[in-house]
Structures are given as structure tokens and as C-alpha cells.
Amino acid sequence: MLNFEFKNPTKIIFGKDQIGKLADEIPANAKILLLYGGGSIKKNGVYEQVQNALKNFEVLEFGGIPANPEYEVLMEALKVIKAENITFLLAVGGGSVIDGTKFLAAAARYKGEDPWDILKNAVRTTDAMPFGTVLTLPATGSEMNSSSVITRKSTQEKLGMGGTGLFPVFSILDPQVVQSVPQRQLANGITDAFMHVLEQYMTYPIGAALQDRFAESILQTLVEVAPKIMANPADYEAAANFMWCCTMALNGLIQKGVPGDWAVHQMGHELTAQYGIDHARTLAIIAPSHYRYNFESKREKLAQYGKRVWGINEGDTDAIAKAAIYKTEEFFHSLGIDTKLSDYTPDYNGTAQKISERFAERGWRGLGEHKRLSPDDVEKIVAMSY
Amino acid sequence: MLNFEFKNPTKIIFGKDQIGKLADEIPANAKILLLYGGGSIKKNGVYEQVQNALKNFEVLEFGGIPANPEYEVLMEALKVIKAENITFLLAVGGGSVIDGTKFLAAAARYKGEDPWDILKNAVRTTDAMPFGTVLTLPATGSEMNSSSVITRKSTQEKLGMGGTGLFPVFSILDPQVVQSVPQRQLANGITDAFMHVLEQYMTYPIGAALQDRFAESILQTLVEVAPKIMANPADYEAAANFMWCCTMALNGLIQKGVPGDWAVHQMGHELTAQYGIDHARTLAIIAPSHYRYNFESKREKLAQYGKRVWGINEGDTDAIAKAAIYKTEEFFHSLGIDTKLSDYTPDYNGTAQKISERFAERGWRGLGEHKRLSPDDVEKIVAMSY
Numbered sequence: 001m002l003n004f005e006f007k008n009p010t011k012i013i014f015g016k017d018q019i020g021k022l023a024d025e026i027p028a029n030a031k032i033l034l035l036y037g038g039g040s041i042k043k044n045g046v047y048e049q050v051q052n053a054l055k056n057f058e059v060l061e062f063g064g065i066p067a068n069p070e071y072e073v074l075m076e077a078l079k080v081i082k083a084e085n086i087t088f089l090l091a092v093g094g095g096s097v098i099d100g101t102k103f104l105a106a107a108a109r110y111k112g113e114d115p116w117d118i119l120k121n122a123v124r125t126t127d128a129m130p131f132g133t134v135l136t137l138p139a140t141g142s143e144m145n146s147s148s149v150i151t152r153k154s155t156q157e158k159l160g161m162g163g164t165g166l167f168p169v170f171s172i173l174d175p176q177v178v179q180s181v182p183q184r185q186l187a188n189g190i191t192d193a194f195m196h197v198l199e200q201y202m203t204y205p206i207g208a209a210l211q212d213r214f215a216e217s218i219l220q221t222l223v224e225v226a227p228k229i230m231a232n233p234a235d236y237e238a239a240a241n242f243m244w245c246c247t248m249a250l251n252g253l254i255q256k257g258v259p260g261d262w263a264v265h266q267m268g269h270e271l272t273a274q275y276g277i278d279h280a281r282t283l284a285i286i287a288p289s290h291y292r293y294n295f296e297s298k299r300e301k302l303a304q305y306g307k308r309v310w311g312i313n314e315g316d317t318d319a320i321a322k323a324a325i326y327k328t329e330e331f332f333h334s335l336g337i338d339t340k341l342s343d344y345t346p347d348y349n350g351t352a353q354k355i356s357e358r359f360a361e362r363g364w365r366g367l368g369e370h371k372r373l374s375p376d377d378v379e380k381i382v383a384m385s386y
Numbered sequence: 387m388l389n390f391e392f393k394n395p396t397k398i399i400f401g402k403d404q405i406g407k408l409a410d411e412i413p414a415n416a417k418i419l420l421l422y423g424g425g426s427i428k429k430n431g432v433y434e435q436v437q438n439a440l441k442n443f444e445v446l447e448f449g450g451i452p453a454n455p456e457y458e459v460l461m462e463a464l465k466v467i468k469a470e471n472i473t474f475l476l477a478v479g480g481g482s483v484i485d486g487t488k489f490l491a492a493a494a495r496y497k498g499e500d501p502w503d504i505l506k507n508a509v510r511t512t513d514a515m516p517f518g519t520v521l522t523l524p525a526t527g528s529e530m531n532s533s534s535v536i537t538r539k540s541t542q543e544k545l546g547m548g549g550t551g552l553f554p555v556f557s558i559l560d561p562q563v564v565q566s567v568p569q570r571q572l573a574n575g576i577t578d579a580f581m582h583v584l585e586q587y588m589t590y591p592i593g594a595a596l597q598d599r600f601a602e603s604i605l606q607t608l609v610e611v612a613p614k615i616m617a618n619p620a621d622y623e624a625a626a627n628f629m630w631c632c633t634m635a636l637n638g639l640i641q642k643g644v645p646g647d648w649a650v651h652q653m654g655h656e657l658t659a660q661y662g663i664d665h666a667r668t669l670a671i672i673a674p675s676h677y678r679y680n681f682e683s684k685r686e687k688l689a690q691y692g693k694r695v696w697g698i699n700e701g702d703t704d705a706i707a708k709a710a711i712y713k714t715e716e717f718f719h720s721l722g723i724d725t726k727l728s729d730y731t732p733d734y735n736g737t738a739q740k741i742s743e744r745f746a747e748r749g750w751r752g753l754g755e756h757k758r759l760s761p762d763d764v765e766k767i768v769a770m771s772y
Contacts, residue, residue, distance in 0.1 A: 004398075005397065010393070209607045221599060224595060256400070
């Protein structure tokens, strides 16, 4: 097991009809900017619940934060925060709204000239405007972690940021919101959480027995609840387990003491930036090729995953490891998620080379758990995903 | 799944040679009281590491906090805290030293007349003197939770306390400390953590699939590492997994959204108060009888535990559930832990009645996950444990 530090101060309020507790978690004299996305919260009743809970606060609103939260849009929100002397941010939405809010929390207190530098120069944020979240779409885990991914449309860039200042003060998770999430987003959420776990797990054995089992627990539970959620998102028990899995998949716990990979995300971000493919789907496109390409170094963990998560017991280590990759693809397919780039765009030729060049341009530091994958490796992996 | 709230702000610093990081976690102007137990830290090198790390601080010491931290001893430490204007407490030890330090952190800021009232009246502590811990004995999980159990010798009482103010600011966990822990304490630690999980798990199905699997993950890992630890406590990998299991067993996570039992602890505390039997061993004495006595209401979870933790697949639900109890006893025996009261004292007659009476005297609120167990039930369970 590797040495690690772990601290996660976010307060989780989880369960049925908990949104009303909002008011107790925000400082009494706060001036709040309520941030949301495309307006689904006005259809599913969440907006009304939030407004009711906040009736004794001064609340301004900023809606329209898009999926893959865009820098350009967020900079408009930043103007409101500054002009109106906002003191507390409340994200009501999914990962995109929460990630956007994290950027704003950091930008509101950033001392430098251009807030884009936080992303470009990977500045760690230790001081930020306090913010809470009401989660409406289980998927990214952003509700209980301190990282964020922001997209800049004009330059087709998608970059990450983070730091101890970016944990939400609180997050309210009411699994009843799942029933109004469209099928496409449910499939994305399940895939996203599944891949978050795999990025932290599918590396090499490091003797972290408990972390491995926790990761497998999340994977097993997602496999168990996925068909129930897809068939009936109003199934509260399935929704609650799905929601808690998404949070636990990326709140730091299963990452502690183990190596991380994250190359699938890094390559996937490029597919979103270039083709606008849903984040989760880019992961499903890249992961199988990534695991096949790096089969030698991931063989042991692939086989452990095959045995423990998929119950594959026939064959030698190689056979089980290979079967585990197929099972993963089948799982994504069962959710209606395609796993080849050509399923999403006819215009895929040259993508591998282009992505590889972008990585090289940004200054190459190596990808994957060994930091050994080169731009040439990236090109081959992406090409395998066509 | 039940509704829940979860917040655990303790910073964990885990791994080889991490004690030196102590100085970075304590406010620069702090006046520290270093608290420890019987002096084992002076033999295993931990005391020296702590002193080296704190060489730029003003540090006073209070040693001699006994197992089952005693109120009378702690009140002496409280005098030092007040007389010397201590501002930060540092517990260096196992669960007893940490629990004692939590009492002191609360008592130092308690506004009432008699600090014993915190325990007697179950006062929740929200404001306490800040404290950190350096863990030298994995077992109780006290290093990452906000509860504490204190013993008052003069009245043979052992009572709990807690509150959001009682999370350690930080805890440093170096698995290398395990190599100097005596066999008896290692067996106690494994048993203690195992029983902590069972108290939160062995109830009835509530549809919390992820929490169940996390609990099973800890149990499976303890079963896996126990023989390695007992054979060679210098096995770093086994020690690291053991240590992290103990912390995760009682940091709140697996308790969230599920019913808890804790009757085994409540009965066990009485055996410690009366006979001075090691805490963990009292749990091993009571648990098998408790599970047999409450077999009907615990059958489903007993069988799930039998299948998933012990791999028992033969027989119907009843048979698997019963076999799971035997497996649990065998596991304790494999650690050298006896599971009958008569193994510890020849003087056990009348114990069941006495314990039952003490519960009744204190005002009966019902024991177990259904809060339905009466003093009469307690008498029968303890008598079954003779």
C-alpha cells in the first residue's frame, strides 16, 4: 500500500425529502447565487423545493450552465458574483453545474489577472468562496470531491482543476431526483461512476486489499442496480444505491494508497472537446482499447476484477482478464452505450493522430499509472477505438 | 436505505515514516499536552519520533492513561490542562489514550459544574479543545470518529460520549507501529474491528447494497490478514491493511443508511466493568449468544454474511446462518480469543442477573436494532455466554 493523506470535510445529507434542510447549512446572512443548468430543475420540482427552503435568504440566480461547463458562460456568472457581492454559491444540478460552481468559487477569490490561469497553470485552490450543492443527477461524484473539469469552447480545451478549498460545504442527495432523469443521462451516470472506479482500480496489485474490495463493492453494486434503474428510475432503493455509488466512486476514498491511471479520462476529454460526445460515452469508447493495449501491465487486476465482479472462474489469468474486458463492453452495451468512436461520428479518421499531437503540444508528462504512455501509444489506443 | 447525514473532517496521514509530519498539522503557537498510556511508546521509538517532530513547540506531558481510560486519572490531566493553559492535545497511543483525550477535549471547554455530567447525561460535545492523534495500536477506530468510552472505577461504570466537536483534527497512522504490539493486543484489535463491523451489519436487510458490501469488504480483509499479522506483525502490507480496516470499521461510513445494533457492546461493557476483561474479548463472549438468541430477526443477514464472508454455500438459509455463527467463533479461537465467560473467570454465576439489573436501573430504553430487547432478554443472552 502506498502512503496517503485523506481528508474529506463535505457534509452529506442523504435521503428522501431532505432538500428542505438547506437553510440550516447556509450562514444566516449569506447572499446566495443559485446556479443551475438547462432548467430541468424547474420541471422536476427541485427548483421549487430549493426556493421554499431559501425563502429567508437573499437569492440571485444564474441558469444556463451547459454540460461540460463552459468557461465563457461561467465568466458571465463571475461578473454577477462580483457586481452583487455574492457570499455563498449554491449549485443545483449535476456534475457540470457543480464543476462550474467550483470554478466560480475559486475564481471569485483568485488573486491573479486571468482566471483561466487556474486551469492552464494547474493552480491548486486552497481558498475559495464557500458553496453547497443539491445534486440532481448522480454521476460525476463532484458533490463530494474537490476537483472540477472546465471546457473552453473557443480553444476546444477541457482542463481540470482542484484543491482543498474546493470541497462543497454540504451536498444534499435525494435519490427521488433520479426518477426524472432521462434514460440517456442515467446510462451516462452509471457508466461514468463505473469508469471512475476502474481508473483507480485497473492498474497493478499494490497490496491494498481493503481499497480493492471497496472498489469492487461499488462496481458490483452498479452492475446489480443498473438494470433496475434503467427499467424503473422511480425504484427508490435502486436509485439510492446508484446515487451513493456515484459519490463513493470519486470522493477520494478508493484512490487512497493505490496508483491511479486516469489515461482513459485524459483521452476521453479530447473526444468530447472535438466531437461533443457525452463524457461518459468517451470513457466507454476508450477504456476497452486502453485495457487491451496495456494488457500486460494490467493483467493481474483485470483477472481479479473478472473473478470478483463478474464471477468468471474458468480459464487461466489471461483468459479471465480478456473475458473481463468483454464483460465490461457488454455491460456498457446493456445500457445502450456504444463503445466505438465510429458509432458516434463518421468523421473519425485522423482523430488518433490529432489527439496524440495535442498531448505532445501541451508538454508530455506520460500517461497511465506508470506515466509511461507516449503520444505514440495514445495514437494507437485511440485508433483501436475507431 | 435509511436517510442519513455524514461528515467526517478528520485528516488521515497514513503510511511509513509519517510521524514527522506532525509539526505541520499543529498551530505554530500551540501549547501542547502530550498524552500517552503505560509507556510502550518510549520502547518502540514513537515517543522519540514525536518529540523530534515537536521540538519547536512548547510541550507538556501526561502519561499513565490506563486501558479503559479512567475518569479519576483523566481528572488529574484536566487539572494540568487548566493550570498550564494548554491549547492543543496530542494523544499518542491506542483507543484508550485517544478516548481519554476526547473526554479531556470536551471537559476543557465544558461549561457545567461536573465533567462527569457529560457522560451521565449524554451531553453532545460540539465545542472542544482541538486535538490530534498518533495511533500506536489499531483497534477501536477512535482515531477517525467522534465518540469515546470512559470508565469510572469507583462506580464500576463505563459510559459513552460523543459529538461533532470530538473528531480529531488529524490522525497519523504508521503501520510500522504494529510490529511492536503484543500478540494479545493484536488479537484484541482484530476482534474489536471485526465486531465493530458486525454491530453495524448484523441486523436486517434494509436495501443498502453498497454499505453491506463495504462492511463485508472489511470483514473479508480482516479474515485475510489476521493470520499474517499474528504470525508476523512486521509484515508491513498486512499491518497496513489491518490498520486501515480498523479505522474504516468505525469512522461512520458503513453505519450510514443502515440500522445499528450495538447491544453486544452494551452488554460487553458490563463484563469489562465487573471483571476487567479486555473490551474486545467481552464482545467475543457475548456476540455468538446474541446472534443465536436473536436468530429469527438476524437470519437473513447472518446467511448473507455466511455466504459472502465465509463462502458457505451448502444448505438453506438457516443452515448457512448457523454455520456463520460457528465460523465467527472459530475465527476468534484462531486468534487465541476465548468465547465463553467461564474461560475468563470462575466467578460468573449471577452475572447475567446483575447485568440485567444494572440496565434496568439506568432506565430501560431497549437494546438492539429494534430497541426491543428487555432486561430479561439481556439476562438470557449473558447466561447463554457462560
